Amino acid sequence: MQTVPQLPLRCWAEIDLAALERNLKLIRASLPSHIKYVAVVKADAYGHGLYQTVARLMHAGADLFAVANVTEAMAIRELGPGWPVLVLSPLLPEEDKYLGEYDITAAVSTADEVDRFEAAGRVTGKTIAVHLKIDTGMGRVGVWHEQAGELYAHMRSAPHVRLDGAFTHFSSADEDPAFTDEQRRRFLAALRRCPGLDFNRLLIHADNSAGLETAHGEQPFNAVRVGLLQFGILPHPNSMLARVHTEPVFSFHTRVGMVKRLPSGTGISYGRTCSLKRDSAVAILCAGYGDGIARACSNRSHVLIHGQRCPVLGRVTMDQTIVDVTDVSGVKCGDEAVLVGRQQGAEISIAEFSARSDSIPWETLCSVTKRVPRIYKTSLGL
Ligand SMILES: Cc1ncc(COP(=O)(O)O)c(C=O)c1O
Structure with missing residues (x-):
């Protein structure tokens, strides 16, 4: 039988179990x-x-x-x-x-x-x-x-x-x-x-x-x-539970599959709901609604690449999402894009990611599909 090669991750969720443990202890202490x-x-x-x-x-x-x-x-x-x-x-x-x-x-x-x-x-x-x-x-x-x-x-x-x-x-x-x-x-x-x-x-x-x-x-x-x-998420943005100082356990990541230049006026994705307003560089991400990026994020969400916010262009599709990287220099195939989480000091919270699709963190977490491997960070943090 042929052994399955170790393939790179195209879209994954990181689960920080040490943060989970700290959160429980912080909640208990409160x-x-x-x-x-x-x-x-x-x-x-x-x-x-x-x-x-x-x-x-x-x-x-x-x-x-x-x-x-x-x-x-x-x-x-x-x-x-x-x-x-x-x-x-x-x-x-x-x-x-x-x-x-x-x-x-x-x-x-x-x-x-x-x-x-x-x-x-x-x-x-x-x-x-x-x-x-x-x-x-x-x-x-x-x-x-x-x-x-x-x-x-x-x-x-x-x-x-x-x-x-x-x-x-x-x-x-x-x-x-x-x-x-x-x-x-x-x-x-x-x-x-x-x-x-x-x-x-x-x-x-x-x-x-x-x-x-x-x-x-x-x-x-x-x-x-x-x-x-x-899980380190507040029940609403102004929650006084911020004083408990829990931290997010979940983050959501994908990678750039391709970068290309397109001329001003080009329609993007199904239905051409977005028309480029300038000559642009777009990155095609290796994740779509088949992974848990809600289609309602179309034309509304952002992702982080090289620590900079890149807007989603056009409709999210099953396996790919298109983002504007015109203002981010040096983006190339294989670069990491953060859908939820931190990158180089910038952050997209799950509250923000959810709100962009008129959803709530509870639903967003349940919508990350089984195609997405969960990668566990297990350090005991002692
Ligand atoms: C009966 C019940 N108790 C507790 C909870 C936990 O709620 P929360 O995730 O807001 O802490 C839920 C979540 O839906 C629930 O249905």
């Missing part, structure tokens, strides 16, 4: 010491790679992991038995049997789920761990906060279902602190409708990254559920 850290690592750890990210977060001292589904939870179980893993999304009935087998914690929002998990526990002879999910104004999963007492009472009649925590999720913590406070009030009122809760044993959590901005540290909250901030 919180009261009794607060448990639930690391949100759904969607392949926000595109950073589940195994590498989780392994490093385990090393760094995360207390618990939150994922979207049973497949992701099983992947974490392969890495180690010690950490509780909470599935945030509803389970499909065929998935119930894996809860006990893989020691996975489910979020419970309905009496039907309680009955299903009770049945799954009875069949396997195992107790199923759950967190009660309370909808305080997200309008997504969770029991409506005014009905939490009834669901809790129902749960108490299910001997194979063990309540390990309760939580809610904020709908607009990044833009509406008053409503976030209202959600906190509704959550605490819902907990008061559940007599006999043991707050010394249960994990009580609400704060996502943006929630940390308005957290008051009041009882009985004793855990936070952090996704974006641990």
Whole structure:
């Protein structure tokens, strides 16, 4: 069999695991010491790679992991038995049997789920761990906060279902602190409708990254559920979480495949949506929407080459993106172009890259395709 040669990278993401570890420690240091850290690592750890990210977060001292589904939870179980893993999304009935087998914690929002998990526990002879999910104004999963007492009472009649925590999720913590406070009030009122809760044993959590901005540290909250901030990204540009000094874990890179000169008036790319206003030098980059550069970046984004901002010309195509390098001297085939990250003192943040395509960092990270290798920087940074 022919061995595959070691080929150069055309488009890649760099994942700085040492920065990830520092970020977790900084976030922890900004919180009261009794607060448990639930690391949100759904969607392949926000595109950073589940195994590498989780392994490093385990090393760094995360207390618990939150994922979207049973497949992701099983992947974490392969890495180690010690950490509780909470599935945030509803389970499909065929998935119930894996809860006990893989020691996975489910979020419970309905009496039907309680009955299903009770049945799954009875069949396997195992107790199923759950967190009660309370909808305080997200309008997504969770029991409506005014009905939490009834669901809790129902749960108490299910001997194979063990309540390990309760939580809610904020709908607009990044833009509406008053409503976030209202959600906190509704959550605490819902907990008061559940007599006999043991707050010394249960994990009580609400704060996502943006929630940390308005957290008051009041009882009985004793855990936070952090996704974006641990990857060094602020939930919005003016966030006071800048004071935590986390640093980006992710950067996005490609290379120049060709440079050529074109005369003024030339139409660029599909649909000729850009017409050159001067005689120009253009660079053809080795990445397009097939790698995760949104087509909505067409005519709007910039990349860094030789530390200088180069505007995207015309439509982003599947495998190539065209940029203006007229004002950058000496650009040649093979040069690196930075899509997100730093180069020679210049920076394009993921917030900027996302905004250029009317997107958000969460979505941008999930849109980097599987064609793009993730290159891990693993220095322990001790
Ligand atoms: C239920 C839940 N909790 C926590 C988070 C983490 O949010 P963030 O990435 O803003 O910290 C998410 C992310 O979408 C979520 O859906």
